[in-house]
Amino acid sequence: MKSEPKKYSVESGDPVGMIAAQSVGEPGTQMILRSFHLAGIESTISTSGLPRIVELVDAKKRPATPITYVYLDEKIARNFDKVEELSRKINEVKMGDIAKRVLENFSKGKIKIVLDVQELESESITQKQVAAKVEKALGLDTKLDGDNGILVNAGTRNLKTIRSTSVKIMRMVVSGIEGAGKATIMQDKKNGEFYIVAAGSNIEGIIGVEGVDKSRIFTNDIFAVYRLFGVEAARNALAYELGKTLKEQKISVEDRHLRLIADAMTAGGSIKGVGRHGLSGEKHSVFARAAYEETLKHLIHAAAFGEVDIMAGVTENILVGKQIPLGTGAVRLAIKKEDLAKIKPVEK
Amino acid sequence: MAKKSGQISYYVYINGRILGKVDKPEEFVAEVRDARRKGLVSGEVNVAYYPNLGVVNINTDRGRLRKPYIIVENGKPKLTADIIAKVKSNELNFNYLLRNSIIEYLDSEEEENALVALYESDITGKTTHLEVDIASIFGFTINTSPYPEHNSLARHAMLANFTKQAEGLYAANFNQRFDSRAYMLFYPQRPIVTTGAYDNVNIKSHPSGQNFVVALSTFYGYNMADAIVLSKGSVDRGVGRSMFYKTYADEERRYPGGQKDKFKLPPPTAEGYMGEHVYSKLSDDGIIEPEMDVIDGEALIGKVAPPRFLEENIGTGGLEEKMRDDSVVLKTGEKGVVDSVIFTESTGATKIVKVRIRSLRIPENGDKFASRHGQKGVTALIVPQEDMPFTADGIVPDLLLNPHSIPTRLTFGHLLEMLGGKAGAVSGKIVDGTAFVEEGTKRIANYGKTLENYGFERLGNETLYDGMTGRPFKAQVFNGVVYYNRLYHMVSNKIQVRSRGKVQILTHQPTEGKARQGALRFGEMERDALIGYGASLLLKERLLDQSDKTTVLICRQCGSIGYYDYIKKVAVCPIDKGSDLVEVDISYAFKVLLDEIRSLHIMPSIKLNE
Known part of the structure; x- marks a missing residue:
């Protein structure tokens, strides 16, 4: 019997990127028409649905509605007066x-x-x-x-x-703190703890305030996370935000697809969008880039600088009519049958 | 606009342009309406006032939707029984009612100020108008369908579309007409269940459907998901049978330089001559004769045209003029009989020939039918009459409709029409299906009474017997008569297959579209599916081997595309003149791309990896 993780592991040559893209893209087509807000639940209504997905995937520098959740030190978290005082320090x-x-x-x-x-x-x-x-x-x-x-x-x-x-x-x-936005005090219904929701994303500033729990501060601004905590944190934040947005729309997508997308976007050490100025525009293959957008720009650049296409991707191989190096095409013949006969068994 | 305090004055607009102010809008509006009723201003003037906006709008312009209402004064409609009797006896007419302000037209704006009673019994002291007929709350389209108050609005919208697509007697002079496409239904019938609007607009003299005996029953799953089952016996006797007419036309055009086309049998020497068999049915004048059977690829009109490009043929000096074949050929997949041929002349005095082809369209699997309740279906099976279920009286339904198609679509009018149609059919009377004439339950009771009088079950249910075993079905089956339209979407006009065929000149890829014998596109999403599955060789087969595969010679040294010199029997590289070339399979599209890049003075080279 296969162990559970083994059962779901991908095999070598599986086109995981394509599957991830289709797995997010197909439910995305259903999102367009039903984009409504649950008004009044959060103090600030944040962008949700397709606009939010586009914002994340395009790696927009500032989200349309930045939000920071500020949790507080255990000592003061249940004392409303102190929380209010702290909130005043943050409130911009x-x-x-x-x-x-x-x-x-x-x-x-x-x-x-x-x-x-x-x-x-x-x-x-x-x-x-x-x-x-x-x-x-x-x-x-x-x-x-x-x-x-x-x-x-x-x-x-x-x-x-x-x-x-x-x-x-x-x-x-x-x-208050510049860029922290308007702060609202909220109460956790489960444990009665107070926390502050700020309509900004200056976590660098907020984290410096005395009494803020540094380990639990949380924002939906991916770039703020990237600046303060680094690229791995940004990758996690990106995958989390994608999943959260889809879940809000009652769309269930396997988390690993989202993590793969987040990985691809952050693999270079910075956050890159998936479009023309990001993943697609920075592909190695000339043909793959020319087939996507700005055909002329890429061909002219290739001609001027003598670019070489090593034909390692999918698009360029389909274009010239070669077998794609994925799936059954990912394997190569290591040794020919005739050559095999030449190999003599070692005599003992 | 209105002042907040003190005297409120209302702006008066006439056709959207400001005219002035009034202080007492209600009196003003009443005065205008009174003047209209007295005939002092035109009956086409409508006036409306908006207390919340402080605006009075007078409209006299064209393009307003207006509807007649009976005027009610002091709680009494002005159209009295007296007058109705006189109208019935043709003493008075509708214009009299208009002129004497018994009936007036309101536009949508003025209607907002009116309090309209639907029935005379609803009139109160405040009522200003009475509907001429309760059915007039619907428009024409809805009122021509039976029992519209029992169907959902979405289905009415669909019905309006299907009505346009129905085959029927579209014009009584269809034999003299040369429409580019026309459909004529055999044996069109008037519906048994009609409505007031249907009767009044004279469409009953050129109907577009037939009364089908319909049983609400499944048939071995053949009528799942909006499929319908037809009886072969009914089809053979002419149910849904129609004729399809198509006109091919051509003209003897004149060209600059005094040349012109000529209708004649193209000589074998003509450029683009398609072979003797193509022109075999043309008569001596080059035009086909009426009542000739034709199939696709055969010429209907033989025509020769001057060559497309002027050549310098000095010296040859032949008396024979060079000609190009420009005959009109029956399109692929079509066949029929030449119905009629006419010769005529254009305003530019050039000869015109029109050939009308006719072909029979017997209902077959895939043809589309629809009832007048937005219930469309595609024929999925035509059952021999002996295998169809039948009633104790030996009645075999023409059509079996799946009962699942009714509840989710909320077309209860369809059920009512089955019952009403059945009652009308047994009693030999036309049934009135106008909206709101009676309540639904009363209608059912009335039809039930009629049916019982003729020995049928009052709800239209009957025991059906299985045509294959002769045994009765355990449950009784609801059946009745419904007016069905045959819609002009027919498989025989749409079917297209190809396994191999033409390719485009530029890309060497298969052509697209029915008219060009095209293939079906293996698109991006299909490509994605194969990539996702990892079927790399299947993908290559679809996109290369079955499409635009080409073998080119590529120079090992410089990577440019070379050619094979058949005289010297050696492959040649045009750049370094060497003969060290290899055959490589690439897509023709890629070859075109390389050619185009080269045309920009960029030298692409292919490095080979063996």
Whole structure:
């Protein structure tokens, strides 16, 4: 009897890549029409379905909806007040979120920021803190103006400079971690533990915050994982995200297909997409590349640099009419029958 | 648009252009409608107001869908029994009703302001209009099908498509017409179950179907999944039989330089002469005679044309003009009888010949039929009459329909038509299947009564006897009469086979399409399947050996393609003039690719590995 792993192991020469591609591609055709969201369950609605698969497989630098799950140290994970305090440290607040408007006085070279008092209160930031932040970040003199205004001296009367300064001010991060996004506190229903869901993917920043469980931080941004934890972690994250997205659509695909795709995409040490600028565009064979996209570009390049096609792939062998080096074509004759007769048995 | 506080004024639009404002829209709209009813403005004017948008729309332009309604005033319809009697006795007509504002037309916008009662008994104080007929809530297409209120809308949409594809008496002068393709049903019948709309639009004078005796029964699995079983006896007696007409035409064209085509028997010297047997049925003028049997590959119209390219044939000076054969040949897979031949002339005074071929289309396996309930089926078996099930009266069904085709499609109208058709057939009366004339249960009761009067079971069930054993079936089988259309999708027009054949000139790959005797494409997905299975040699056979395999000579030294010099009996490499070449099998497509790359002044070379 064959052992379980042996039963499912592939044989030499099995076209695993083709099978993996078809195994994901075929259920993918069913996904197009039924792409709906389960609204309201998560604080942030993330991309799902086919758009998400495309995003992963094309190796997009930033996901459309980055999400980070921040778990906390055992000591504080069940203390709501402390979690809230920590969440405030992470929650990214921009000037645009708390300012009612920014008024530019071009003749005096001054910018007035009118803050929204209610917003300030809910984010527990004071007018003074904001002013200090502006002063520190831009190196400009600031003055408090009334109980909700801040006057910034731009130090020049150049229209362009004033406008660009005011835009900078609006985009400035006032509190929290830049790129962490809006943080929401959630509670695990099973063990009552609190955790934070942030609508950003700056895990490098978040992981530095005191009280964050470094071993359990989790994001859906593959590139963030790659930057912080390296290519193997990115490969696992990629396979996990692919599987999760398919599972959400109630499509069951064997995990090893997904892991193979993730392997192929990360084999070079970085994350490559599968398209023109990734796996297909970097194939060794000239013919295989020319058969896919940008035929002329590849042929011209091959002519200019004298490329040699070693005919090791599938596409190029089909093109010229040779047997493909896969399946039954993967084996070669090691010795000819006539040559076999020449071999003399060793005399004892 | 409307002001939030105080006096609300409504904008008035006429055909989408702003006209002005009114303060009391309801009064204004009522005034317009009153004027229309009095005849002060045209009856084609419709007005609608939208309280939520603060807009009054007056529409007078063309292209609006409008529908007549009986006007109701003070809870009483203006169309009284009196008037109806007068209309019936032809004293009054429909125009009178329109002119005297008994009936008026509403467009879809004005209809939104109306409260329409479906029945006279539904009228309340607020009712403004009454439907002329309850069936008029459906459109024409739905109303021409029987019992439409018992079928699902999706099936109605399918029915509309099948009606277009039905064979029938499409034109009474079909014998004089030279349509490029035409189908004529033998013995077209009027449906036993008709509807008001069907009767009123005169399609009963050129019907497109026949009343089939249908039993709702399986037959050894031959009518699974929308297949149908026909009785050979019925087919032999003319059920679903039709004639297919096809017209071939050609013209004596004129060319620049004074040359022109000529209808005549092409001489064997003509370029592209296809052989004597092709032209054997043409008469002396080069045109085929009527009532001649023809098969594919035989010429119908003999024609010669001037050569395509002007050659300089000075010196030869022959009196004989060079000619090219340009005859019209019957297309592959077709056969028939020459029905009619006409000679005519185009506006450019060139001769035109039209030849109409006719061929009989007896229902065979693969031909398509559909009832008027969106129930289509493909003939899967034609059973000899003696093997068909029969009733105690000796009635053999024309068609056996699988009962599984009814419940999932929700076409209960089909069942009702079977019952209604049966009642109509036994009593010799036309049955009314118009929507909402009666409730379904009442209809069933009425038909049941009729059937019982003639000695049948009231629900249409009968004991059937197996034609092969003569034993009765344990269960009673529901049967009845249904109006079936024969649709023009027939196997004989579509069938095509090839095991070997023509290839394209450019790629040496098999041709594509029925008209070119083409092969079926072994496409990318099929390729993927073979790769996935690992059948590398099968893949090579499909894509190379059975397709565009070519043997080329490749130079061992420089890797370029060479040729064989038959005079010197030696292979030659055109680059290094050597003769060290090997025969290699490659796809012709690859050879073309290499040629094209070479034409760009790039030298591809093939390194051989032995």
